[in-house]
Amino acid sequence: GEDVEQSLFLSVREGDSSVINCTYTDSSSTYLYWYKQEPGAGLQLLTYIFSNMDMKQDQRLTVLLNKKDKHLSLRIADTQTGDSAIYFCAERGSSASKIIFGSGTRLSIRP
Amino acid sequence: DGGITQSPKYLFRKEGQNVTLSCEQNLNHDAMYWYRQDPGQGLRLIYYSQIVNDFQKGDIAEGYSVSREKKESFPLTVTSAQKNPTAFYLCASSDTGSGHQPQHFGDGTRLSIL
Numbered sequence: 001g002e003d004v005e006q007s008l009f010l011s012v013r014e015g016d017s018s019v020i021n022c023t024y025t026d027s028s029s030t031y032l033y034w035y036k037q038e039p040g041a042g043l044q045l046l047t048y049i050f051s052n053m054d055m056k057q058d059q060r061l062t063v064l065l066n067k068k069d070k071h072l073s074l075r076i077a078d079t080q081t082g083d084s085a086i087y088f089c090a091e092r093g094s095s096a097s098k099i100i101f102g103s104g105t106r107l108s109i110r111p
Numbered sequence: 112d113g114g115i116t117q118s119p120k121y122l123f124r125k126e127g128q129n130v131t132l133s134c135e136q137n138l139n140h141d142a143m144y145w146y147r148q149d150p151g152q153g154l155r156l157i158y159y160s161q162i163v164n165d166f167q168k169g170d171i172a173e174g175y176s177v178s179r180e181k182k183e184s185f186p187l188t189v190t191s192a193q194k195n196p197t198a199f200y201l202c203a204s205s206d207t208g209s210g211h212q213p214q215h216f217g218d219g220t221r222l223s224i225l
Contacts, residue, residue: 008151031211031213033213035216040218040219040221041218041219042115042117042201042203042216042217042218042219043154043201043203043214043216044216045213045214045215048211048213050211088153088154092212097142097159097161097207098156098159098169099213099214101146101153101154102153103151103152103153104153
């Protein structure tokens with residue numbers, strides 16, 4: 001079945017770039033998403049990329065998609081303490097009615 | 112402002128009791144979803160509905176029930192048959208169709224056992 005995998009933890013120094021990686025299995029994915037979850041809250045859509053694109057940039061966020069390797073990454077430039085959260089990768093696959101979520105990567109920022 | 116409202120924010124259940132979690136949206140979305148979130152396990156789909164008066168089971172529907180009598184509302188009942196209900200429950204909604212249709216989330220309900 002469809003699966004999305006992410007590493008569980010990432011720690012970066014304040015001001016450095018963070019890179020969160022994700023792999024997925026569904027070769028018919030149409031859209032891929034990055035969501036952010038702060039403690040005790042729901043998921044907030046950060047950005048998305050269509051499967052025929054390689055890269056998308058939105059202010060401090062850069063999404064890279066390698067469709068051949070089914071690999072998605074989110075780069076956060078100049079990471080700040082407010083970026084501390086759980087980041088979820090998700091893909092909309094062949095069943096357009098559902099989105100498959102990864103297990104989330106907890107990003108922590110050290111001074 | 113348009114959005115999704117989940118209530119209550121915290122809920123406690125006694126043994127053998129059914130409890131109902133509310134989810135209301137004013138985004139005019141056709142589709143609505145319920146997820147369960149446990150630490151380190153991401154989101155697991157419980158039920159979803161793409162149109163009023165119709166819904167489908169997700170990956171972990173056992174011990175849960177839903178109804179979709181109105182477009183705006185998709186309540187989730189956690190029944191006594193759900194033996195491990197302690198979790199964070201998230202409701203989401205989206206437009207339907209094959210285009211870019213991201214899911215928008217409420218702020219969640221945390222359910223605990225007394």
